[in-house]
Amino acid sequence: MEASKVIHAIYTDDDVLMSAVKTVKAKKHHIEEIYTPFPVHGLDKAMGLAPTRLAITAFMYGCVGLTVAITMMNFIMIKDWPQDIGGKPSFSYLENLPAFVPIMFELTVFFAAHLMVITFYLRSRMWPFKKAENPDPRTTDDHFLMEIAIHNNESELTSLLQETGAVEINIVDKDEDAH
Amino acid sequence: MEYKISNRLRMGAIIMMVLGLIGVAYGFIDSHHWNEGNIDQYIKAENSHGSHGDTHATEAHGDEHAEAGHAVAKNDDHHGEEAHGGLTHHEEHALHQIHNRPYAALYVGAFFFFMIALGVLAFYAIQYAAQAGWSPVLFRVMEGITSYVLPGGLIVLAIAFAADSHLFVWLKEGVTEVGHENYDKLVAGKSGWLNKTGFFIRGLIFLGGWSLYRYFSRKFSIAQDNASDNKNFKKNFRISAAFLVFYIYTESMMSWDWIMSVDPHWFSTLFGWYVFASMFVSGITVIAMISIYLKSKGLLEFVNDSHIHDLAKFMFGISIFWTYLWFSQFMLIWYSNIPEEVTYFVTRIEHYKLPFFGMLAMNFIFPLLLLMNSDYKRINWFVIMAGIVILCGHYLDVFNWIMPATVVDRWFIGMPEIGAVLLFGGLFLFIVFTALGKAPLLAKQNPFTEESKHFHY
Numbered sequence: 001m002e003a004s005k006v007i008h009a010i011y012t013d014d015d016v017l018m019s020a021v022k023t024v025k026a027k028k029h030h031i032e033e034i035y036t037p038f039p040v041h042g043l044d045k046a047m048g049l050a051p052t053r054l055a056i057t058a059f060m061y062g063c064v065g066l067t068v069a070i071t072m073m074n075f076i077m078i079k080d081w082p083q084d085i086g087g088k089p090s091f092s093y094l095e096n097l098p099a100f101v102p103i104m105f106e107l108t109v110f111f112a113a114h115l116m117v118i119t120f121y122l123r124s125r126m127w128p129f130k131k132a133e134n135p136d137p138r139t140t141d142d143h144f145l146m147e148i149a150i151h152n153n154e155s156e157l158t159s160l161l162q163e164t165g166a167v168e169i170n171i172v173d174k175d176e177d178a179h
Numbered sequence: 180m181e182y183k184i185s186n187r188l189r190m191g192a193i194i195m196m197v198l199g200l201i202g203v204a205y206g207f208i209d210s211h212h213w214n215e216g217n218i219d220q221y222i223k224a225e226n227s228h229g230s231h232g233d234t235h236a237t238e239a240h241g242d243e244h245a246e247a248g249h250a251v252a253k254n255d256d257h258h259g260e261e262a263h264g265g266l267t268h269h270e271e272h273a274l275h276q277i278h279n280r281p282y283a284a285l286y287v288g289a290f291f292f293f294m295i296a297l298g299v300l301a302f303y304a305i306q307y308a309a310q311a312g313w314s315p316v317l318f319r320v321m322e323g324i325t326s327y328v329l330p331g332g333l334i335v336l337a338i339a340f341a342a343d344s345h346l347f348v349w350l351k352e353g354v355t356e357v358g359h360e361n362y363d364k365l366v367a368g369k370s371g372w373l374n375k376t377g378f379f380i381r382g383l384i385f386l387g388g389w390s391l392y393r394y395f396s397r398k399f400s401i402a403q404d405n406a407s408d409n410k411n412f413k414k415n416f417r418i419s420a421a422f423l424v425f426y427i428y429t430e431s432m433m434s435w436d437w438i439m440s441v442d443p444h445w446f447s448t449l450f451g452w453y454v455f456a457s458m459f460v461s462g463i464t465v466i467a468m469i470s471i472y473l474k475s476k477g478l479l480e481f482v483n484d485s486h487i488h489d490l491a492k493f494m495f496g497i498s499i500f501w502t503y504l505w506f507s508q509f510m511l512i513w514y515s516n517i518p519e520e521v522t523y524f525v526t527r528i529e530h531y532k533l534p535f536f537g538m539l540a541m542n543f544i545f546p547l548l549l550l551m552n553s554d555y556k557r558i559n560w561f562v563i564m565a566g567i568v569i570l571c572g573h574y575l576d577v578f579n580w581i582m583p584a585t586v587v588d589r590w591f592i593g594m595p596e597i598g599a600v601l602l603f604g605g606l607f608l609f610i611v612f613t614a615l616g617k618a619p620l621l622a623k624q625n626p627f628t629e630e631s632k633h634f635h636y
Contacts, residue, residue, distance in 0.1 A: 085514075088516070
């Protein structure tokens with residue numbers, strides 16, 4: 001099938017890559033993916049990617065952590081084995097709230113941070129024993145790779161990419177089974 | 180890029196000052212309406228009020244707390260005894276509180292605006308010392324605001340001088356004299372530090388140091404505009420680093436003197452930091468607000484949304500830092516529940532429920548929820564709205580520092596308080612915007628200005 005053919009343009013500089021992305025986007029081509037050795041500032045915006053929803057998940061995980069902390073401390077310190085906190089035997093969660101705030105804070109941060117990292121890995125399709133999707137090992141060192149799908153426009157794309165300063169252009173058959 | 184204070188703004192500031200002056204004057208005249216002759220009527224009226232049905236009970240309670248240290252120290256109990264001129268203890272207290280209120284209201288307003296300017300001065304010095312690349316386009320705005328440090332500080336000291344024992348009970352006659360009816364053993368023990376001469380000498384040293392830094396950093400900053408090398412910038416870097424060392428000590432001592440000493444029996448070791456967080460976040464908020472205002476006039480075209488975004492991040496972050504310090508102070512004192520420490524919070528929670536918890540909501544919950552979203556920090560009007568909440572919250576913060584010690588449960592945000600805010604707010608706007616008009620709004624030869632112009636996140 002024609003659609004499974006992709007073009008790989010390789011760059012050696014992130015600034016050149018950024019201007020190339022802008023040129024390609026200006027010509028209304030869809031960029032499948034870009035592989036970089038390090039995060040390139042502003043690349044997501046230039047590619048026109050939708051903003052990440054990771055922050056929203058972090059907020060929700062934080063809320064879960066806060067709830068867990070409140071429920072847990074209420075059970076441990078008030079219900080199951082009522083504690084006299086700081087000489088104030090009120091046995092009320094609300095009246096002893098200051099004592100629980102550090103735990104509420106820590107668990108909020110703990111849940112938000114850990115679950116956000118796990119979500120990030122899963123969303124990026126990175127899990128243990130996963131075969132790397134990376135098409136070229138040099139993108140883990142000092143090369144940048146832009147992948148564009150070909151739709152009967154091989155020569156047009158090649159010349160466009162050459163103009164943008166690509167040091168190497170390869171046409172490859174994409175193995176769909178890799179996903 | 181030149182800015183001149185507009186006539187409308189100048190008029191507005193002057194009207195604010197005049198209205199404020201009327202409010203302040205009203206506060207003083209009104210408080211002197213009550214004197215030793217008619218205070219019993221005041222108490223009677225207060226007790227017959229439905230809403231004050233339980234005033235007497237809480238009052239007695241509050242007095243007990245306020246006096247806990249006294250009673251221990253004096254070893255002779257004045258409670259219920261007939262004191263001055265046939266006044267009961269309760270009447271005498273009420274009269275003192277009524278007379279303290281206009282001074283306290285004035286002091287709160289004056290300190291609040293002074294604190295903004297001083298917070299900005301620290302922020303400005305940090306930008307220089309860190310050689311920050313994002314902020315030089317905001318330097319002239321900061322320099323404008325810090326022009327209020329000297330006048331604002333002198334006003335605070337002048338009010339402290341005029342108010343005397345109306346604000347600082349340790350200035351009462353005979354507090355350190357053994358055998359005197361006002362003798363207070365705890366205060367006497369601290370009199371090596373807490374005495375009138377020391378207070379004002381220290382105050383002038385603090386203010387002198389801060390103003391000197393302000394004067395020279397501004398001078399070098401202006402000189403850099405037309406320089407061909409970076410000599411002035413380097414000088415500024417050096418004096419900023421030195422200033423920060425001086426500042427972190429003196430700010431802490433200032434907070435003991437000017438604020439913590441209104442409750443001379445009570446002390447907290449992180450109070451200086453806590454006050455610092457308050458002035459820092461208020462200062463940054465005002466930088467953001469004034470920058471947005473000038474931008475809306477088309478005067479700061481080199482300030483982009485990323486600069487506002489960064490300022491809003493600071494507003495968010497320092498609000499949480501403030502909460503962290505506030506809570507660290509509160510939790511330990513609440514937990515240990517030692518009588519001489521915990522009275523501080525007992526007074527506040529009993530008599531200042533609304534400002535005390537309201538301040539927490541305004542200084543923590545509001546900024547946390549409003550400014551959490553990244554996109555909202557770039558929406559200018561949104562930053563202004565969040566800023567107004569933060570500023571009101573920190574006004575209440577200052578209110579909670581001063582009022583409980585001076586007027587106890589006789590507080591209200593009425594004519595004297597609003598008058599003081601208008602008076603010093605007007606003066607602040609007048610001085611700051613006049614100073615903004617004295618130099619170009621871009622520090623154009625600062626070596627980081629080019630970087631700052633292109634700052635984006």
